[in-house]
Amino acid sequence: MGAHPHGWWVLLHIVLFVFWLGGDLGVYVSSRYVLARDLSFEARSTALRIMGVLDMGPKICLVLFLPSGVTLMALDPHGASLLNAWSATAAWGAAACWLWLTVVDHHHPGRYPLVRRVDWTVRIGLTVVLLGVGAYTLFAAEPFGVTTSPHWLGAKVMLYATAIACGLGIRLTLRPFGAAFAALARDGSTPGTEDVLRRAVNGCVPYVAGIWGSVLVAAALGVFKPGASL
DSSP states (O other), X not given: OOOOHHHHHHHHHHHHHHHHHHHHHHHHHHHHHHTOTTSOHHHHHHXXXXXXXXXXXXXXXXXXXXXXXXXXXXXXXXXXTTOSHHHXXXXXXXXXHHHHHHHXXXXXXXXXXXXXXXXXXXXXXXXXXXXXXXXXXXXXXXXXXXXXXXXXXXXXXXXXXXXXXXXXXXXXXXXXXXXXXXXHHHHOOOHHHHXXXXXXXXXXXXXXXXXXXXXXXXXXXXXXXTTOOO
């Protein structure tokens, strides 16, 4: 007997969690070598390239996590009329467009300003909307007509929005990095350049911790579903 389709979607959701956290850990470790002043510029540049390759994984996982979650809810809506095959299909279509923006901006940073602006707008809009939807689901008695006490799902949605917001914080904090690394390539290591690099990279650590914490707690909520009446 073949596996139930719901099980495959659950597996995809779990795989996205795993690659999201694993990729982020690889990016963090690589960043330590980028900051290592005792290494040659060539070695630090190689570490930066590795960091960039690894960073693509979490970016893809963040985007696909949303439609995979919508699909899981559509397969088991518990009375929510908004969740059906059409809403899941729409979520995957929108995610495909968002993923295209993400990949283009990642591989060609700064080359297409409009792509970056649209991607920023999408992320900010999703953060605001998902925080609102999550809060409603967390506190309403029967959110969207669901009677199984899905308050855990509201918290999970809010944590996902938090992870998106933390990603934007990382982007803002890293803005001085590109010019500083170019100066490192041009002029070699200087105290001023190293300080800018260190502040840019280390300034991201709280946001990285926020993403890790959000993803881990969201995973726990998805597994244990505290308070749910299923």
